[in-house]
Every structure is written in structure tokens, then in C-alpha cells.
Amino acid sequence: MAISSTRDDAHPILVLGANGKTGGRVLARLRAAGHAVRVGSRSTEPRFDWEERATWKSALQDVRAVYVAYQPDLCVPGAVETVTAFFDAAAEAGVEKIVLLSGRGEPEALDAEKALQATSLDWTIVRASWFFQNFSENYFLDEIVAGAITLPEGLAPEPFVDADDIADIAAEALVGGRHSRKLYEVTGPQALTFADAIAQIGQATDREIACQIISKEAYALALAEAGLPPDVAGLVVYLFNTVLDGRNTPVAHGVEQALGRPPRSFAAYVARTAPSGVWGAT
Secondary structure (H helix, E strand, O other), rough: OOOOOOOOOOOOOOEEEOOHHHHHHHHHHHHOOOOOEEEEEOOOOOOOOOHHHHHHHHHHOOOOOEEEEEOOOOOOOOHHHHHHHHHHHHHHHHEEEEEEEEOOHHHHHHHHHHHHHOOOOOEEEEEEOHHHHOOHHHHHHHHHHOEEEEOOOOOOOOOOOOOOHHHHHHHHHHHHHOOOOOOEOOOOOOOOOHHHHHHHHHHHOOOOOOEEOOOOOHHHHHHHOOOOHHHHHHHHHHHHOOOOOOOOOOOOOOOHHHHHHOOHHHHHHHHHHHHHOOOOOO
8 A cells, every 4th residue: 555655753643543453554554654653542652541631632742643543432422522522632732634433324423523524624534334354353253263153133234344444545544635524434345244254254264153143132141141341242232233233234435435446355354364363274
């Protein structure tokens, strides 16, 4: 991926959510291109904590652009209020550009988008839903390795998107003007059921991976019995019930609009990921 070579070492790019699937990839692309970057987290210096607004000023000092991937999700209570306050703080600090990772099909995420668009900041919004990497980096990984995955009933097909496509767009938008005030709704090239996705992984790894479908009530109970913290379990159930009800099944064309090429396919992701051994036998 080629991104702008325009550099400004005195004014770094702040990456929030750098430990996440998209943030880490954005950070890697910016560093590879030689851009000055600042990681915003509770363990960095200067510190950044979404829940401690007093940390925002030092994290934003001299920053020219920010990648915002709010954790755990824009749909959690208080998230829209928090990011809206952050946008205002960024504008006050002299930040020029915000690139926001938004949630496809999430009403709260749409509110966050509107809050950003209402500011004086330049912006780019990448609206996405379920990533390919949810199958290999967390969420479903442990169950896939164990050989059996349990899912709630009624999940609509989802056009999963590659986090690398998101990072390609975001990195370009942070350092160049071509994506100014653009909103890209991104998906993969086709919608798949979860069972289809698991079957492709099983075929690539030469493994039998069972896919058990249970009621939504039983699934919520299973998450609690598995020891998932209530807030995390609640988020998972909310996302399954909301964004996987069919509203996100249609394919969008944001990747092609932004990058001039088709989005990466799930099959290609499986083909390149299986040899790593992350899913077990190949």
C-alpha cells in the first residue's frame, strides 16, 4: 500500500486503539512510511485514557491528526458523549484531521459520526462491521481451535471485511487530503453466514469444526457461565441482536471507492491465515 510521503516530525499522528485490530495495522503502516506517530493508551507516555479526560490534553499536544477507534465499541453507554467531548478537545488543541472508525448498522455510531461532522475538523469516516480477523485474533479463535463453535440463532449473513482494508484507507486519510470529508462504508465482496465462514476455515485446515446453533437466551446464559464479564457479554449479545439482524447483509463499496481496487475476500484471508497455524492443523 502506498500512502502519502508528506511528513511532519514536529506534529505526530495520534493513534488511539493501537492495540486493536485496525489501530495496530494503521500504526504499522504509518511507521513503515516514516511518519511521526504517538500511541495513545493507558500504558504510554503521555498517557491516554478515554475515562480520564485530564489525560487528553497532553496526548493531543502538537498532534496534527488522530485515528479514533473507540474501545470497546461506540454502542456502549456514554461512548457518544465521550467521543464528542474528545472531538471538541482535539479541535481546541489544534488538531487538523480525525479519522473515525464507525460501526455499520449501529445507531449510536451514526450519532458519533454526526458529532464529528458538526465540528470544524477535517474528517474521514470508515464505517465497518465484523472483521475477518475476529476469527483469528480473538472472539471466535478459542472455539475454532477447540473444534466447536456455538452461536445464537437468527444471525443474518454478514459481508465480513478485512481489517487490512480498513487500515489501508485510514492510513492514507491521516496523511493526505484525497479522503477529506469522505464517508466510506466498507465490507468484503460477499455476504457469508457464520457457518459458511467456519466451513471455509475447516476446509483450509483439514479439520472438523462443529457449529452449534442455540437460542439467543441460551447463548446469553452460556456467555455468563463461561465467565465473560457482564459488560462484555452484554456487548456481544447487543451486537448479535442489532447488526446481525439483516441490516448489514448488503455489500457496500467503500473499499473500491477509497482505494480503487476490490476489497480482499474471505477466501483469500483464510488462505493466507491457515498456514500460520493459528487455527490448528493444516
